[in-house]
Amino acid sequence: MNKVAVLLAVYNGRTWVDEQLESILAQVEVNLDVFVSIDLSTDGSWDYLTEKYSSYKNVYFLPYGDKYGSAGKNFYRLVLDVNFDDYNYISFADQDDIWYANKLQHAIETIENKNVDAYSSNVLAFWDDGRTCLIDKAQPQTAFDYYFEAAGPGCTYVFAKKLGTAFREFLLSNKSAQDVTLHDWLIYAFARANNYKWYIDAVPGMRYRQHSSNQVGANISYKMWVKRIKLVNSGWYRKEVFKLVKLFETRFYPLRGITNQRNFKNSIMLIPFVFKFRRRLRDKIVLGVLLMLNLF
Known part of the structure; x- marks a missing residue:
């Protein structure tokens, strides 16, 4: 075995x-x-x-x-x-x-x-x-x-x-x-x-x-959505993506332009490629909206 x-x-x-x-x-x-x-x-x-x-x-x-x-x-x-x-x-x-x-x-x-x-x-x-x-x-x-x-x-x-x-x-x-x-x-x-x-x-x-002590947990409740929106708004999500882009270099030019601070020009460049960035259709749409509003 x-x-x-x-x-x-x-x-x-x-x-x-x-x-x-x-x-x-x-x-x-x-x-x-x-x-x-x-x-x-x-x-x-x-x-x-x-x-x-x-x-x-x-x-x-x-x-x-x-x-x-x-x-x-x-x-x-x-x-x-x-x-x-x-x-x-x-x-x-x-x-x-x-x-x-x-x-x-x-x-x-x-x-x-x-x-x-x-x-x-x-x-x-x-x-x-x-x-x-x-x-x-x-x-x-x-x-x-x-x-x-x-x-x-x-x-x-x-x-x-x-x-x-x-x-x-x-x-x-x-x-x-x-x-x-x-x-x-x-x-x-x-x-x-x-x-x-x-x-x-x-x-x-x-x-x-699922309980109140979950560090991440299932993203299916109103409270979890609010928690994750706050994380995105704080800049945490973008900074985590930036860390990974730095660790695992890519030749894909729009990703190479990500910084650890919001950048409207870079966000606009990423929008056409959101279908490559997430698996679930809902998440692709949400990410696209965040990019359009420069909230990513």
């Missing part, structure tokens, strides 16, 4: 992490080890988890005590500190989701059958009140979508060792790469920019918990 290194980032995770860990340890048809990095927490996560799971032969805890401050920084720490040599695949895991028992098996079969290097998928978002909603990220990839969005929630990512090793080397040789806020966006951009093949599956492999 394939051996998988599951990288689990935790921060104040006691409320939900047991369900997540139990669903990871219940994965079928794979051998796996779970590597846990706990950001400096205030809820006793370290003491609780180490006391409960240290006796498990396939659960490992990275040294504790540093403050990373974001999920992205915590995952970068995991990629840099975990040795991938003995594994066929690497998977990201958040602290609060619930995986279906065949999540990893299905992802690996898909990678091998489609001859790709990395996999992500749709998810079934769920709330404590019983509501559920399919989050669809499986639209066809476009020429430059990786500069403008991730491949979906990072907790669905499964990728081959060669990609994981190459991504670690990239992080080591490009210190500014860790300034990219979202780890899942960065590794997707790295993979696409370096001609690794990535498949986005329409079949959900997990339940994606």
